[in-house]
Amino acid sequence: MKTVYLAIKYLAILLWSSFVLFPFLWAVTTSFKTANGVTGGATWIPWLQYEPSLQGWQSLFGGSGGTDITGPYFNSIIVTGSASLISIVLGTLAAYGLSRFTFKAGFIRNADITFFFISQRIMPPIVLAIPFFLLLRQLGLLDTLAGLILVYIALLLPIAVWVMVDFFNNVPRQLDEMAWLDGCTPMTTFYRVILPNSVPGLIVAGMFCLIFGWNDFFFAFTLTFTDTQLLPVAIVALNSSVTPWWSLSASALISVAPLILLAFVVERFLSRGGLAGAVR
Amino acid sequence: MADIHLESLAHSYDPAATSPEYALKPLDMTWRNGETYALLGPSGCGKSTMLNIISGLIQPSHGRVLFDGDDVTGRGTAARNIAQVFQVPVIYRSMTVRQNLAFPLVCRRRQRAEIDRRVGDVAELLGLQRVLNRPAVALTADQKQLVSLGRALVRDDVSALLLDEPLTVIDPQLKFELRRKLKEVNQAFNITMVLVTHDQNEALTFARSIIVMNHGEIVQQGDPQTLFDNPRTEHVGYFIGSPAMNFLPAAQSADALGVLDGQLQVPMTSAMRGSDDLKIAFRPEHVNLGGEGHRVDARVKRIWFEGLDQVLELDSGGTRFRARLDDWRGTVGDAIELRVMDSHLRVFRDGELLEAR
Numbered sequence: 001m002k003t004v005y006l007a008i009k010y011l012a013i014l015l016w017s018s019f020v021l022f023p024f025l026w027a028v029t030t031s032f033k034t035a036n037g038v039t040g041g042a043t044w045i046p047w048l049q050y051e052p053s054l055q056g057w058q059s060l061f062g063g064s065g066g067t068d069i070t071g072p073y074f075n076s077i078i079v080t081g082s083a084s085l086i087s088i089v090l091g092t093l094a095a096y097g098l099s100r101f102t103f104k105a106g107f108i109r110n111a112d113i114t115f116f117f118i119s120q121r122i123m124p125p126i127v128l129a130i131p132f133f134l135l136l137r138q139l140g141l142l143d144t145l146a147g148l149i150l151v152y153i154a155l156l157l158p159i160a161v162w163v164m165v166d167f168f169n170n171v172p173r174q175l176d177e178m179a180w181l182d183g184c185t186p187m188t189t190f191y192r193v194i195l196p197n198s199v200p201g202l203i204v205a206g207m208f209c210l211i212f213g214w215n216d217f218f219f220a221f222t223l224t225f226t227d228t229q230l231l232p233v234a235i236v237a238l239n240s241s242v243t244p245w246w247s248l249s250a251s252a253l254i255s256v257a258p259l260i261l262l263a264f265v266v267e268r269f270l271s272r273g274g275l276a277g278a279v280r
Numbered sequence: 281m282a283d284i285h286l287e288s289l290a291h292s293y294d295p296a297a298t299s300p301e302y303a304l305k306p307l308d309m310t311w312r313n314g315e316t317y318a319l320l321g322p323s324g325c326g327k328s329t330m331l332n333i334i335s336g337l338i339q340p341s342h343g344r345v346l347f348d349g350d351d352v353t354g355r356g357t358a359a360r361n362i363a364q365v366f367q368v369p370v371i372y373r374s375m376t377v378r379q380n381l382a383f384p385l386v387c388r389r390r391q392r393a394e395i396d397r398r399v400g401d402v403a404e405l406l407g408l409q410r411v412l413n414r415p416a417v418a419l420t421a422d423q424k425q426l427v428s429l430g431r432a433l434v435r436d437d438v439s440a441l442l443l444d445e446p447l448t449v450i451d452p453q454l455k456f457e458l459r460r461k462l463k464e465v466n467q468a469f470n471i472t473m474v475l476v477t478h479d480q481n482e483a484l485t486f487a488r489s490i491i492v493m494n495h496g497e498i499v500q501q502g503d504p505q506t507l508f509d510n511p512r513t514e515h516v517g518y519f520i521g522s523p524a525m526n527f528l529p530a531a532q533s534a535d536a537l538g539v540l541d542g543q544l545q546v547p548m549t550s551a552m553r554g555s556d557d558l559k560i561a562f563r564p565e566h567v568n569l570g571g572e573g574h575r576v577d578a579r580v581k582r583i584w585f586e587g588l589d590q591v592l593e594l595d596s597g598g599t600r601f602r603a604r605l606d607d608w609r610g611t612v613g614d615a616i617e618l619r620v621m622d623s624h625l626r627v628f629r630d631g632e633l634l635e636a637r
Contacts, residue, residue: 177337178370180357182431183387192387196374 056246072234083152091160099168167201289343318483321493363432573619
């Protein structure tokens with residue numbers, strides 16, 4: 001009975017993983033094909049079924065029929081990384097304030113301020129495209145990394161605040177009170193007691209920020225021209241009248257690689273027990 | 281270290297309401313430096329509210345808090361230098377036991393050597409030496425509570441140590457030991473200690489002065505003996521002593537007050553007249569098998585065995601009361617002849633003790 005159950009379990013996991021891994025397999029094989037390999041129906045085994053070629057990968061780094069994506073790649077890392085970092089720092093501070101202190105402005109209370117942050121993500125992003133464009137032009141920041149970082153902070157901050165407010169609301173207030181009793185100021189309470197206990201929350205918020213920032217195409221596309229390109233825009237630019245499936249597959253793999261790496265690291269950390277109970 | 285004075289202090293969690301409900305009704309009181317107090321009362325009677333006001337976690341809606349005559353009502357918790365231990369252990373999860381214990385001193389920017397010495401002392405006092413370098417999360421619940429307590433004791437300059445039912449999670453054997461250690465600390469450092477509890481044994485053994493609270497009010501304050509002998513209200517009589525004091529509704533005649541078919545009688549005084557809620561009360565401990573006192577015949581209904589003593593529930597003419605006896609052996613259903621000591625009979629009018637008797 002137990003073995004049957006185990007067999008079913010493994011079968012289910014196997015089915016699911018193949019379902020998840022199949023697109024990757026497709027992308028990997030396609031990235032080593034040429035035009036001939038792609039048109040001949042689905043083929044999987046190199047040398048036997050198709051002649052492998054490095055053309056798709058070469059075109060990503062300045063090879064014929066492609067562009068060099070190294071520049072956009074580093075731009076993406078810089079923009080996503082710094083925007084996420086700033087958002088997490090500001091968002092965490094804001095979230096702690098919203099979670100622990102009472103704010104009043106007319107009829108506005110803490111819950112309204114929190115909703116205001118969340119409402120930024122409810123709005124369809126296209127609404128912001130023209131305002132952002134005009135704002136950046138006024139500031140002379142169109143087509144620059146700094147401008148993109150600013151816009152991305154505006155996009156990522158609500159996520160950070162949202163995740164962290166919820167997280168701090170679940171950190172017992174007694175922890176703060178104990179810190180005050182032990183002689184901490186509100187600021188030292190925050191960074192000596194609350195922050196070290198909030199690493200799982202920070203990681204979740206950081207993950208969200210990095211994923212949203214890394215995958216954004218819309219603002220990267222509308223707010224830049226030629227000087228500053230982010231990875232998603234560069235990848236789309238690879239496309240031409242004859243779709244280069246091989247280089248598109250290669251670029252898809254390259255662009256998803258950092259997030260997969262991140263997922264592995266975070267999974268390791270979280271399973272090490274970063275989420276155990278706080279009080280008692 | 282300071283005398284703590286509460287001046288016309290009251291607290292309502294909703295002061296804006298037209299008729300605010302007080303968690304703590306207006307009171308004036310002083311906590312003397314170096315004294316041990318126990319705050320006793322049922323849940324929700326305002327004990328914790330009072331402590332949180334003293335430590336500054338709650339801003340009182342009325343009145344002032346003075347430390348040695350110095351108004352601290354507006355000051356934050358950190359500035360008041362109060363140590364407090366809660367019912368549930370609070371530990372800093374990201375730190376080791378050693379770091380937890382050192383934290384209050386680190387916050388005060390003490391010298392490294394002094395911190396090490398004090399942490400060592402407190403760890404020894406609480407028996408935590410062997411776990412000092414372990415992460416605090418890995419401890420059991422009662423060890424965590426010891427760490428909470430240790431963080432309070434590691435500071436030798438506190439204005440007061442407020443203990444909000446800290447021993448609930450600790451096993452009985454250790455509880456006794458801890459109470460003894462707390463008293464040692466109290467004597468060694470002359471630290472004012474306030475213990476909130478609803479365990480009267482804990483209160484009676486720990487504190488020199490006991491404060492009984494009910495419905496946000498202080499009902500009675502005094503040393504354990506006074507509270508035991510002369511509880512000011514029926515509530516205190518029920519709350520202090522185990523089993524509780526016997527309160528028997530009294531029948532009135534022209535010149536006397538009687539219970540148990542007139543077997544216990546108290547002469548009528550002017551203070552007793554004009555009320556139909558009169559009770560004669562006595563402690564189960566003041567009932568004997570022989571000697572002086574009013575004779576009462578009763579039948580044994582239940583027996584609780586308590587080591588040397590036995591607590592009996594007795595029935596006399598349909599009225600039930602309890603007695604604590606140390607020299608009686610028998611079974612349920614036995615007839616028994618008792619003496620109730622006259623000097624320990626108390627009369628309560630409308631729930632309050634009549635003093636002059």
